[in-house]
Amino acid sequence: MxxxxxxxxxxxxxxxxxxxxxxxxxxxxxxxxxxxxxxxxxxxxxxxxxxxxxxxxxxxxxxxxxxxxxxxxxxxxxxxxxxxxxxxxxxxxxxxxxxxxxxxxxxxxxxSPEMIMKRALEFASKKIESLKLENVEKEKQLSIQQPKVVFADAVSASHTSILVGDLAKLLKQNGIDTGANRLFETLRKEGYLIKRKGTDYNMPTQKAMELKLFEIKETSIAHSDGHTTISKTPKITGNGQLYFINKFKGGKSNDSAKN
Known part of the structure; x- marks a missing residue:
């Protein structure tokens, strides 16, 4: 009082x-x-x-x-x-x-009119402060939910796997300065893709597969001499898209992958 x-x-x-x-x-x-x-x-x-x-x-x-x-x-x-x-x-x-x-x-x-006005101004001031606190709390909640909001806006078909280059475009659209080559390099450096040279180069690591971040798209290629080879392409799943957008937008991913 x-x-x-x-x-x-x-x-x-x-x-x-x-x-x-x-x-x-x-x-x-x-x-x-x-x-x-x-x-x-x-x-x-x-x-x-x-x-x-x-x-x-x-x-x-x-x-x-x-x-x-x-x-x-x-x-x-x-x-x-x-x-x-x-x-x-x-x-x-x-x-x-x-x-x-x-x-x-x-x-x-x-x-008196003066006291009534004084109380009205005090009430308005308290109301403004209360609204400010509410807005701060709302902004805090939005900040916490931001990665999921970004994902919902950026990935309209979360059940569809996309190429690493496509994820790089999504990230760039949402303020993260990266490209396909730099994203590949980052994913290798942080243990999501295999970095040793060989047939498995740029393929998902075992941990990344266990986290269901990637799937491997296999394509049969028929050559002119009659033999057939299999081309493997890593694609990022819907779960992986959410995971990496959360990660690169400053949120927390569910786990970290190691080579």
């Missing part, structure tokens, strides 16, 4: 604002100002009998500090302004009259 700035230097009884924007008064401070001879707990119990309702006109606060007199923890009350005015009037003495007049002044000031 923030102390009201009404009568900043002449508050007879401190007043505050609750979370719903209502003016409130501390029960014990009111009791002290009214100079009531009866102890606070008995006096407040009598005041309640005038028809005040808990959680509507007042709220009970149980203090956690040690009661020097022993027994139960001491209690206090937060009283709304209307209840405070009525309690002041009930006292029928000079202090009660003084308190009631003071509360009427507080109410008038609180409902």
């Amino acid at each position: 923030n102390d009201l700035q009404i009568f900043k230097n002449e508050q007879l009884i401190p007043v505050s604002e609750n979370e719903t924007g209502e003016v409130i008064v501390n029960g014990r401070q009111l009791h002290e100002f009214l100079e009531i001879g009866t102890e606070y707990a008995k006096w407040f119990s009598r005041m309640i009998e005038y028809g005040f309702t808990e959680n509507q006109d007042f709220a009970v606060i149980v203090k956690n500090d040690v009661n020097p007199l022993g027994g139960r923890p001491s209690t206090d009350h937060i009283i709304k302004l209307d209840m405070a005015k009525e309690i002041a009037m009930i006292q029928r003495n000079e202090k009660g009259k003084q308190a009631r007049q003071y509360f009427i002044q507080v109410e008038k000031a609180w409902n």
